[in-house]
Amino acid sequence: MTREQIIKYQAESVMRAKLPPVPKHSQNQTKAKQPKRAAA
Numbered sequence: 001m002t003r004e005q006i007i008k009y010q011a012e013s014v015m016r017a018k019l020p021p022v023p024k025h026s027q028n029q030t031k032a033k034q035p036k037r038a039a040a
């Protein structure tokens with residue numbers, strides 16, 4: 001990873017952290033993934 005890519009990645013993660021609450025459909029996706037993690 002180049003320095004530019006790292007800076008870009010950090011900026012994106014900051015933007016995601018500042019985003020408003022996620023819509024219902026993405027919440028459903030995370031809920032569906034959690035049981036699989038627990039089973040594994």
